[in-house]
Amino acid sequence: MADMTATSPGAAPQGLQTADGRPLKAALAASQARAKRRAFYLVAPLLAFVLLTFVLPIGQLLSRSVSDPRFIENVDRSSGEVTPIMVELRDWFKANPPGTEPDEAAYQALAQGLAQLAELRGQGDVGTRINYEAPGTRSLFTKTARRADDLEAPFKEAILDVDEDWADPVLWQAMRDASSRYTINFYLAALDMTRDVDGNIVNVPEDRQVYLLLFKRTAILSVLITVTTLVLGFPVAYLLATLPLRYSNLLMILVLLPFWTSLLVRTTSWMVLLQSQGVVNDLLVWAGIIGDDGRIQMIYNQMGTVIAMTHILLPFTVLPLYSVMRPIKPSYVRAARSLGATSWTAFRRVYLPQTVPGIGAGALLVFILAVGYYITPALVGGSSGQLISNLIAFHMQNSLNWSLAAALASLLLAGVLVLYWLYDRLVGIDNLKLG
Amino acid sequence: MKRTLILTSALVAAGVAAQAEELAVMSWGGAYSKSQVEAYHKPFTEKTGVTVVDVVADNPATPIKAQVEAGNVTVDVADVEYADAMALCDEGLLEEIDPSILAAGADGTAAMDDFLPGAVTDCFVATIVFSTMYAYDDTVFTGEKPTTIADFFDLEKFPGKRGLRKTPKVNLEMALMADGVAPDEVYDMLETDEGLDRAFAKLDTIKDSVVWWEAGAQPPQLLADGEVAMTTAYNGRIFAAAVSEGKPFVSVFNGQVYEYDGYVIPLGAPNKDLAMEFLAFATQTQQLADQAKWISYGPARKSSGPLVGLFEDGKTEMGPYMPTAEQNLEVALPSNFEFWADRNVELSERFNAWLAN
Numbered sequence: 001m002a003d004m005t006a007t008s009p010g011a012a013p014q015g016l017q018t019a020d021g022r023p024l025k026a027a028l029a030a031s032q033a034r035a036k037r038r039a040f041y042l043v044a045p046l047l048a049f050v051l052l053t054f055v056l057p058i059g060q061l062l063s064r065s066v067s068d069p070r071f072i073e074n075v076d077r078s079s080g081e082v083t084p085i086m087v088e089l090r091d092w093f094k095a096n097p098p099g100t101e102p103d104e105a106a107y108q109a110l111a112q113g114l115a116q117l118a119e120l121r122g123q124g125d126v127g128t129r130i131n132y133e134a135p136g137t138r139s140l141f142t143k144t145a146r147r148a149d150d151l152e153a154p155f156k157e158a159i160l161d162v163d164e165d166w167a168d169p170v171l172w173q174a175m176r177d178a179s180s181r182y183t184i185n186f187y188l189a190a191l192d193m194t195r196d197v198d199g200n201i202v203n204v205p206e207d208r209q210v211y212l213l214l215f216k217r218t219a220i221l222s223v224l225i226t227v228t229t230l231v232l233g234f235p236v237a238y239l240l241a242t243l244p245l246r247y248s249n250l251l252m253i254l255v256l257l258p259f260w261t262s263l264l265v266r267t268t269s270w271m272v273l274l275q276s277q278g279v280v281n282d283l284l285v286w287a288g289i290i291g292d293d294g295r296i297q298m299i300y301n302q303m304g305t306v307i308a309m310t311h312i313l314l315p316f317t318v319l320p321l322y323s324v325m326r327p328i329k330p331s332y333v334r335a336a337r338s339l340g341a342t343s344w345t346a347f348r349r350v351y352l353p354q355t356v357p358g359i360g361a362g363a364l365l366v367f368i369l370a371v372g373y374y375i376t377p378a379l380v381g382g383s384s385g386q387l388i389s390n391l392i393a394f395h396m397q398n399s400l401n402w403s404l405a406a407a408l409a410s411l412l413l414a415g416v417l418v419l420y421w422l423y424d425r426l427v428g429i430d431n432l433k434l435g
Numbered sequence: 436m437k438r439t440l441i442l443t444s445a446l447v448a449a450g451v452a453a454q455a456e457e458l459a460v461m462s463w464g465g466a467y468s469k470s471q472v473e474a475y476h477k478p479f480t481e482k483t484g485v486t487v488v489d490v491v492a493d494n495p496a497t498p499i500k501a502q503v504e505a506g507n508v509t510v511d512v513a514d515v516e517y518a519d520a521m522a523l524c525d526e527g528l529l530e531e532i533d534p535s536i537l538a539a540g541a542d543g544t545a546a547m548d549d550f551l552p553g554a555v556t557d558c559f560v561a562t563i564v565f566s567t568m569y570a571y572d573d574t575v576f577t578g579e580k581p582t583t584i585a586d587f588f589d590l591e592k593f594p595g596k597r598g599l600r601k602t603p604k605v606n607l608e609m610a611l612m613a614d615g616v617a618p619d620e621v622y623d624m625l626e627t628d629e630g631l632d633r634a635f636a637k638l639d640t641i642k643d644s645v646v647w648w649e650a651g652a653q654p655p656q657l658l659a660d661g662e663v664a665m666t667t668a669y670n671g672r673i674f675a676a677a678v679s680e681g682k683p684f685v686s687v688f689n690g691q692v693y694e695y696d697g698y699v700i701p702l703g704a705p706n707k708d709l710a711m712e713f714l715a716f717a718t719q720t721q722q723l724a725d726q727a728k729w730i731s732y733g734p735a736r737k738s739s740g741p742l743v744g745l746f747e748d749g750k751t752e753m754g755p756y757m758p759t760a761e762q763n764l765e766v767a768l769p770s771n772f773e774f775w776a777d778r779n780v781e782l783s784e785r786f787n788a789w790l791a792n
Contacts, residue, residue: 077503077527077702124525135781139773142525210788217791276596277661300646383601383647383790391787397497398602399780 062413065186065406070129071178074122083120086113090179098199102172107155110166114141115148132401133185133194134174140165169197186407211408214388215415221306221387222370228310229366230359233317237358240318241325252322259315267379270308274299274380300382308380313369317362324358360427368416388412457486458709461498462514464491465652466675470729471514475717478725482716485709493650496523499701503528508703511710517695518772520559525776529558530700536711540738541720549720554695554735560718561697561735563726566758566767567605568691570673571665572658573683584690584766587665588613588641595664598657601647603786604775605667605692608768610637612690618768625774631782635789647790658684674731674756678746686756688763694770695735733759 016024072090074083088109096106117123127141144151144162151158159166173195177185188194188201192209196202203209236255240248258266273279276295284290298304328351336346374389381387388408395405423429460476462468468489476487490510492498496519502508515523523529537560540549547555554561569587573580581593588610599606611621611630614637624630646663648654654668655676670686677684698717700710716722723734724742731753734740743753754760758767 077506080506121527124522124527128522128526131777131780135784136777139777208784208788210784210791213788213791275660275662378649383642383645386791394783394787399783400497400500401780 061402062406062410064403065410066182066184068129068132068178068183068186068403069181070125071175072181074117074120074125076120085116085120085122085126086175086179088112089175093176093179098173098176099197102156102167104154104156106172107159107166108153111148111151111155111159114145115151117141118145118148128400129178130171130174132189132404133177134168134171137165137168137171137174140171173197173199186403187411189404190407190411211388211391214386214391215411218371218387218389218412219415221302221309221385222367225306225309225313225370226363226367228306229314229317230363232310233314233321233362234355234359236314237318237321237325240322241328242330255315255318258311263312263375264379266312267308267376270304270311270380271299274304274307299380300385302381302385304380304382305377305385305387308376309370309373312376313366316365316369320361320365321355321358324355324361328354356427360423364420364423367419371412371416456484457488458512458706458713459488459490459510460512460514460713461490461492461495461510463493463495463651465672466679466730467671467732470726470732471717473729474722474726475713478722479713479716483712485713487713494519496520499523499699500526500528503702506703508701508705510701511704511706512698512700512713514562514696515559515699517559517561517697518770518775520697520699521556521772522776523699524556524558528702530702530704530707530710531557532560532700532711532714536715538715538719540736541742542738544738549736549738551695551735551737554697559697559699560714561695562718562723563696563732563735564693564759565696565732566670566688566691566693566763567600567667568670568673568686568688568758569609569665569667570654570658570677570684570686572661573685575661575664580685581665581687582689583687584609584613585615587667587687587690588637590641590644593664596644596646596662597641598646598648598654598663598666598668600667601649601790603782604779605770606638606786607631607634607782608692608770609667609690610634612766612768613637618766621768622771622774625778631785635785638789655682655684658682670756670758671730671732678748678751678756688758688760689766691758691763691767692770693758693767694772696732697735727753727757731756731758733757 018024018027071086072084074085075081076083086109089106089112092106092109114123117126123141123145124138127138130141131138140163144159144166147162151162165171176199177183177195185195189204190211192204192212193201194204240251240255243251271278275281276297276299278299280298281290281295285292285295290296298307332350332354333346336350337343341349371387372389373387374393377385377387378390378393381390389412392405392408392412395401395408420429460471462471468491472487472489476489479485480487494515495510495513496515499510499513499515500523502510520529532555534547534555537546537550537555539546550561551564569584571581571593575595576593579592581587581589586593587597607625608621611624611634612618614633616624625634646657646666648657648666651669651672654666655672657663657666659676659682670688670691673684673686676682677686698714700707700714704710718736720736720738721742723736724739724744726732727734727739727743728745728747734743740759743757745751746753755762757763
């Protein structure tokens, strides 16, 4: 590139040139490119690390939220070989519009699919997949696949003979949905919606609706926790920032010590303190404030979640606030006072605006951490203090419906990103000071 | 130089050999793992010289699934619940077990006749029968004591908080039995919408007084802390707290829900043959009876029953603490794995929604 510009007649001949006759602009660009490349090589290991251990696995997991191909392909666990399954039935679905009454051809295709599954030992996977969308059907697949070899024409009769639940239109709609590789059904489920037998999107019955409620509760509790940490953390940070260093360092240890203590230890300590036979209740009973029968339920409900999470997340507000407050010169407030401002006005118009970057950083950090918290609510939240992350954990660990967990997690991530964007528009991300 | 080479090769070979003589067995931890170490692991090591490594998980079924799916199996044998074993087997995540490797009963009964009905399946050999029952703190109820499952749901007669496991499983069954449904009709009723509504309505009556637990170690802790007056629990955990630690806990088996638990071998286990050998060894009559010396879970072989003697303390008779003891089976329900394999997703959703509202 440098050669080209050097010999090019188009290069401004009367412009500044380096000692060896190259135009200064091109030489500068070349050396800057080199510096950039070198900087990139230095960052490259980290970039590769983040890509490999963070972006790829998370992306892969989140991609499950739109795809669960267990109805269309079988993966052999020891060899990793992929076999397409339910081919005939999928063809039948393609040839017939939704809502078509399954005929003999459909049942024959089903019987062929089941026979193949029995050979591959894949009936459990397929049953689990369909069971997500049509609950109560898992054993139909395992049971019928076991007898697949005995199935003979007429197949409709033979299959219904094994179990008449095979005629259920909900089941056929579920198999139709599962026969396309990509689906939005997990997102529908994550929003308390489902498809009816004709494929229309409808709300799930009221006694099954839970996710929207929990998203709302997660947002409300997270805001509440963010506000409480700010209200509690602001004076602490102010004290730390204004005290002479030797005292403030000592106090800082008190803030950091719990920060370094294991999360589980802190949560279980709150259990010891707050439970109905716990320290706080015992003290109140001893002091005669409440009777022995009137012990206050402070844990295993929303109150427990809010108290424990506020405590655990407090350092995330205090530290950014402290780092912003420390360099603020006390002379500014003094100047305001000397010019006639009341102490409230001086605080509101002079001091507070300077701490906004710290408030923003602390609030954003606490809020984002709070929406994703699950250990603390799981331990002290009882039933009313559960957050959406507890259900994500439930689907990851218990029901093993990773697609639904991924859909819920994606929605949560999207929500946080929208908030981040809003924050950037309202406060400006440049105004963020994390420490 | 040559000598060093030989020496190193010999060392490496010895290292490999030593590694091959190790068997990783995954179980649930606590008093339960201890009983297995004493009754199975130690005698197996004595007999074969193979070191048995005790690996602990909250519920071994979960890591097994993850390991097999990722193609990185590190566990040779795992201890899982019956329903989980069926699900894992259906999904092709387990090695099939040839029942002919199982030893005949000590009294000469053929293995398949000696095991309790359904205790041996394609991929699973049961070792114990465990039960979810309820227990109360004897010092809390000074007058009349709770004796039936209906008492557990009776807040007027027996006031105080209740502990329940945070799953629909067992709770729905217990709610119906407390509501007067006979054990053999419970699952038929749960198949219907009215039956489910009835079970949830019964749970509603105590919902505000419930403290929910998740790990098996929690219920004895909740009772000991006075956080609950009664709680459902795995019977072995209450036994351990009551007999070994002398806590004033009383177990009530009326309305209990019992289930098999036993060994499976994950697909692609590193020492599959050794794992089979271990499995056959551990499920012999004497070994199963020995385990009952350490924890109050019933052996899965009929021939082990008469051999069950005293607890390790040398004075406590184990019989009355067993879920399978005759007097404990009067109002009792065997858990229906097929019902839960089918309905767990649906009912968990409804249960979660019920909890959250």
